[in-house]
Amino acid sequence: MKIKTNEDKLVCQSVIGEITSPLGGINPYRINPDGHSDIYPGVGGITYNVRIGDRACGLFADHVEPGVSISNFTQFSGQPGPNRALNLFSCVGNVACVVSGEAKGATGRVTGKHGGIDHVLLDFSPKVLEQLVIGDKIQIKAVGCGLGLADHPTIKLLNMDPALFTALGIKAHQDGHLEVPVTHTIPAKIMGSGIGHSHSNSGDYDIQLFDKPTVDEYGLENLRLGDFVAIMDADATYGRIYKTGGVVIAIIVHSDCVLAGHGPGAMVAMASKDGLIIPKIDAKANLSRYFKKL
Numbered sequence: 001m002k003i004k005t006n007e008d009k010l011v012c013q014s015v016i017g018e019i020t021s022p023l024g025g026i027n028p029y030r031i032n033p034d035g036h037s038d039i040y041p042g043v044g045g046i047t048y049n050v051r052i053g054d055r056a057c058g059l060f061a062d063h064v065e066p067g068v069s070i071s072n073f074t075q076f077s078g079q080p081g082p083n084r085a086l087n088l089f090s091c092v093g094n095v096a097c098v099v100s101g102e103a104k105g106a107t108g109r110v111t112g113k114h115g116g117i118d119h120v121l122l123d124f125s126p127k128v129l130e131q132l133v134i135g136d137k138i139q140i141k142a143v144g145c146g147l148g149l150a151d152h153p154t155i156k157l158l159n160m161d162p163a164l165f166t167a168l169g170i171k172a173h174q175d176g177h178l179e180v181p182v183t184h185t186i187p188a189k190i191m192g193s194g195i196g197h198s199h200s201n202s203g204d205y206d207i208q209l210f211d212k213p214t215v216d217e218y219g220l221e222n223l224r225l226g227d228f229v230a231i232m233d234a235d236a237t238y239g240r241i242y243k244t245g246g247v248v249i250a251i252i253v254h255s256d257c258v259l260a261g262h263g264p265g266a267m268v269a270m271a272s273k274d275g276l277i278i279p280k281i282d283a284k285a286n287l288s289r290y291f292k293k294l
Contacts, residue, residue: 003172004150007162012143015086016099017070017120019136020044030062032258033210040258043117044069046132050255052111052123052226053288056264057209057256063265064255065114066225067129068122070138087113087202090120091144092251092269092287093161093294098124099139103131109291110140111226112253112267113159115194115203121253123291145201152178156237156271158200159251167293168228168285173278180249180270181282183227188234188242190214192261200236204253204265223264226287227252230279236271247277251287 022044029037040062050059050066072083094110108124122138147157147165155178157165171179186207194205207223209215223229228251235246250266257263270277 006148015142016139017072017086019134020069020071021134030258033260056223056225056252061255062257065121069119087118089142089145090140091159091161093164094140096122096138096140099137101136103128113202158268163294167290177276177278179278179280181285182230182279183285184229186231195240198239200268204267205240207263209263228285235273236268245275246273
């Protein structure tokens with residue numbers, strides 16, 4: 001069955017941000033649940049050797065964001081609205097164009113959104129990454145907010161460019177279920193930081209990986225940045241909650257973390273509180289594959 005969307009009703013609008021700098025605190029140490037402390041590379045900047053398709057776990061890092069991290073700096077002058085717009089309306093798969101600096105004119109794509117720090121994450125080719133510098137401006141053709149399914153009104157779509165949704169190859173069943181390719185299923189019991197947020201149109205929530213039996217059971221040690229995963233017994237239609245029978249499809253947007261309650265970041269892409277999403281395991285269900293179709 002062909003899946004009908006409301007793509008023809010969506011607005012495409014510009015949002016813009018600047019490449020951020022990585023941040024450091026007065027106390028640079030991060031302490032893990034076992035009490036070990038160390039200093040780790042973290043959010044922001046241009047990350048040259050970590051991109052979508054690369055491993056999300058096992059790096060000497062904490063919340064590292066793949067590729068390029070941008071923010072609208074007007075938030076620091078008492079105007080949070082522009083950065084909120086950047087985070088709310090940017091959708092994964094949107095085209096991002098460099099509009100200043102040596103790489104002006106180069107294009108990449110949105111790969112995710114990271115809550116708390118409120119960054120939008122972008123992927124560019126290695127050649128472009130070498131040309132970019134902190135402070136370069138990047139404008140996004142934001143389209144996807146409000147994307148919906150005509151024949152599946154209770155299944156919520158979030159944070160996805162309509163072209164990416166089409167590229168996923170989702171199958172519609174006669175009984176109203178949608179079969180969605182994912183690399184892993186995740187039990188809702190290990191979801192941590194970010195749960196309970198009042199909406200799912202920006203940011204992410206983290207997959208805690210501190211319980212080895214659960215990690216081993218679900219094969220979570222080989223999660224990759226850009227993976228599509230299914231969070232079972234969860235809902236994120238209007239905020240991220242635990243709900244028996246619900247299914248959330250999410251995209252892995254940042255690396256593993258050492259802090260208690262944190263882990264690889266999962267940005268919501270789809271949600272069904274009634275369990276109308278059927279996860280189908282596909283090891284290749286990653287943005288690095290789907291972007292080749294766009």
